[in-house]
Amino acid sequence: MKYLIRDCKPKDVNTVVDLCQKHADYEQADFDPIEKEEKLKSVLFDRQPKLFCLIVEANKTIVGYASYTFDFSTWDAATFMYLDCLYLEEDVRSFGIGEAIIEKLKQIATDKKCINIQWHTPKFNEKAIKFYHRIGGTGKDKVRFFLDL
Helix, strand or coil: CCCEEEECCHHHHHHHHHHHHHHHHHCCCCCCCCCHHHHHHHHHCCCCCCCEEEEEEECCEEEEEEEEEEEEECCCCEEEEEEEEEEECHHHCCCCHHHHHHHHHHHHHHHCCCCCEECCCCCCCHHHHHHHHHCCCCCCCCCCCCCCC
């Protein structure tokens, strides 16, 4: 399968929001698309972006995305990349695209002098966990908490 991994452009954000909804459905999570396009555009395309996004295109159609940020670890006293979302449409999975995205993210993180890439996935997402182990990822058992404001 031919595909292209590229940076997100403003015209792509509406499709990214649609993919966010599919991603949330897949992870059995709540998602409210109201005002997301405007909010994402404001952080992705600011002079100092808070969020970065890669797009996957196949046959000139957006079929996936990966979004990430840069953060700082107190314990490591170093910057790390946080992979916030990685989602591919079901019909384009198992073609090596996920691994290609990770390789691109590794290069970006290396260029930014990050110490590592961190992410999480639900415990029930066994296919993703198997993929992450296969590419060399290691897991830590932690409970993720949220405090709504």
